[in-house]
Amino acid sequence: MTAPAALPDPAAPDPWWKGAAIYQIYPRSFADSNGDGIGDLNGITAHLDHVAGLGMDAVWLSPFFTSPMKDFGYDVANYRDVDPIFGTLADFDALIARAHALGLRVIIDQVYSHTSNEHPWFEASRASRSGDKADWYVWADAKADGSPPSNWQSVFGGPAWTWDARRQQYYLHNFLKEQPQLNGHNPAVQQELLDTARFWLDRGVDGFRLDAINFAMHDPALTDNPPAPATNRARTRPFDFQLKLHNQGHADIPPFLERIRALLDTYGAGFTVAEIGGEDSDREMKLFTADGKRLDSAYSFDFLYADALTPALVADSLARWPNDPTIGWPSWAFENHDAPRAVSRWTRPENAAAFARMKLLLLACLRGNIFLYQGEELGLTQVDIAFEDLLDPEAIANWPMTLSRDGARTPMPWTGAAPDLGFGSQTPWLPFGGDHAALAVDAQDADPHSLLNWTRAVTGTRNAHPALRSGDLRVLYSDDAVLALERDGGGERLVCLFNFGDRARDWPAGVPQGGTVLLATDVRDAGMLPAFAGLVLRL
CATH class of the missing domain: 2.60.40.1180 (Golgi alpha-mannosidase II)
Known part of the structure; x- marks a missing residue:
């Protein structure tokens, strides 16, 4: 019989990450150091003192790895290098050194469920059914009538299977067809991913956000998903018509997470947080953080796509994470790079300033880690991107039913009076928000009553009071x-x-x-x- 997991020692000091305030940086849009219109690692390094001045414990960097950028870095073509548009490994090392000098930990994304179709692993896998990487991805024969092996649907719209003429088989992709699904069941794949984690830990990173980790393994029998029961929520994609019982959340995922946790434990005070969305996310979040031997925390989606912020929503969300040492530790965010800006979702423009202050204080009072998305401390609003200017593949595929993620990814305004708003280029990859110059860092820094200075006060209060932090x-x-x-x-x-x-x-x-x-x-x-x-x- 397996012995029960040991409960945490209440007298032991909390690890650094428990109750931490973590600042998310979307590298393309934070600061551009070379004028090419795209933010980069050196731009981040130059502005880390802004993050430290907010009282943050850590930064989370969205992907900066080598990528063809079909999904802006979440389609990785080399897990162990920096894409040239963001800089070099030496630039990353400098970023780590500067962050640590300022007392900031660094967390990076790890995308373990899929790669780019331009990754050498996939190119080798599609070349032959008998090569050493033949089963590193999820391949299956067509049905007798030529249709896909199962009814699974892609998050971004359409079937989750694409025919490949070279292998004469379909390959699975839960997102874009340019993001083929890794076969997480394969021990060689798991080891390669663990070695990738070790590569970044050796460079000084302090932890990982594991992207879409509940998609890491599938049902090998390729069982069809059942239809989802009718609800009062609008269905914008074929993906919404199914219960995702067989293409995600497989029972073999937790043992792999235990291997990740064991690796990080050898490095000391590492931190892991799971990104888990979907209808079954509450169960999976608890499963993936159970027993103190899997991941440290799970990143809740309760607020990111909510149409309104209400007391009932907050109370219900908190109730699912009781003060129970056998249940994992939650992480909360009101905004991120995939969700519309909260002040645009949750209140009218005339109330935005007051609402933003209340919202930030509420976030700081929640039990768990809190994530602040770049520009949230400024009260940045969602930018309306015209259809012809969209770059977000999900929004393009589901127009007009899916609100563009581009509108939350626009450049940070650092200097309100500058033609480039201090971003580093007057023509960035996405347009500036029309009202964002007035919200720039320099203007708010000089105003003692600004949201920026309120954010500093809120975070300072949270850090000073253990009751709020943990x-x-x-x-x-x-x-x-x-x-x-x-x-x-x-x-x-x-x-x-x-x-x-x-x-x-x-x-x-x-x-x-x-x-x-x-x-x-x-x-x-x-x-x-x-x-x-x-x-x-x-x-």
């Missing part, structure tokens, strides 16, 4: 507009109270009013919460 959480109150959370830890008890609505609300019954205000978005009247208010009380 303490227990309890929902004290929730209705249609008001949410009250209690955080306990480090010998202190805090109440975090929020009004999500656009009018003042009464202070909720049963929630303490006394104590010291550590941080507040607005001056409060006795017994009242102003519109879009947020505050933290120490009792």
Whole structure:
């Protein structure tokens, strides 16, 4: 009989990543050091002190590896090199050195479910059914009528199978046809991926975000997925019409994650966070972070595609991650490179400034790690990209039902009065947001009441109070507009109270009013919460 996993020692200090604030950098859009219109590693290095000044613990870099850029780096053609548009390995080493000098850890994406179709592995695999890499990808014969081996659908639209005339077989791709699926069941593939992880750990990285890791292995029997039951949510892609029971979430994934965890443990304080989306994500997130021997955390999608931010959504999401040492540690984000900007999704333009302040304080009060996407500290809005200017393959394939990811990937505005907004090129790969010059870093840095300086205050408060960073959480109150959370830890008890609505609300019954205000978005009247208010009380 297997012995139960040892529970964490409550007297042991928390690892650096527990409760960390992590800043996501999308390299193409952060800063351009050579004027070619595309952000790069040297541009990131030059601006890392901005990230450190926010009080962040770490940066997460989206892919910068060699790639034909069909999906902007998530189609990897060489896992162990830097794409020339971003720089060189020496530039990456300099970035690591600068980040560590500033006290920042560095987390990088690892894309283990698929590669580019231009990866040498795939080129060798498609060349022959008998070569040494013949089964490094998922190949299958056509059905008798020539149709694909199963009914599986691609996330980006259409069948998840493409015919290859060279092998006279179909290959699987859960995303673009240019992103063939690795055969994660193959021990040689697993070892190569582990060796890739070791390559970057040896260069000084502090952890990994594992992209789409629930797609890493499939049902080898290629069983058809059943239809999904009808819901009140719009279905924009064929992918939405199925329950993804057989092309993702295979039972062999957790043992592979244990191998990844064992490798990182040999390097000390490494950190791993899983990106897991889909209808079964809650179960998979807990499975992939279980028992303290798999991944450290899972990156929740609860807020990224939500149409509205409500107390019920927050309370329900938090309830799925109770203060239980046998359950993994959550990670939260309101924005990222794949989701529309939150201030454009969740509130009207006239309320954006107040809402953004409340939203950032709420994020900092959640139990778990928090991820801040570049520009979120400035209140950047979603940019409306015309169809003829779209680069995002998902948006192009599903136009107009899928809101473009390009609109959240536009360049960072550093200097409001500069023709290039300080990005480094006046004609970047995506256009600047029309209202983004007024939100630039230099303008907000000089304004003590700006969202940028509010973000610094929020993160500083979180870092200074163990109750916020890693303490227990309890929902004290929730209705249609008001949410009250209690955080306990480090010998202190805090109440975090929020009004999500656009009018003042009464202070909720049963929630303490006394104590010291550590941080507040607005001056409060006795017994009242102003519109879009947020505050933290120490009792």
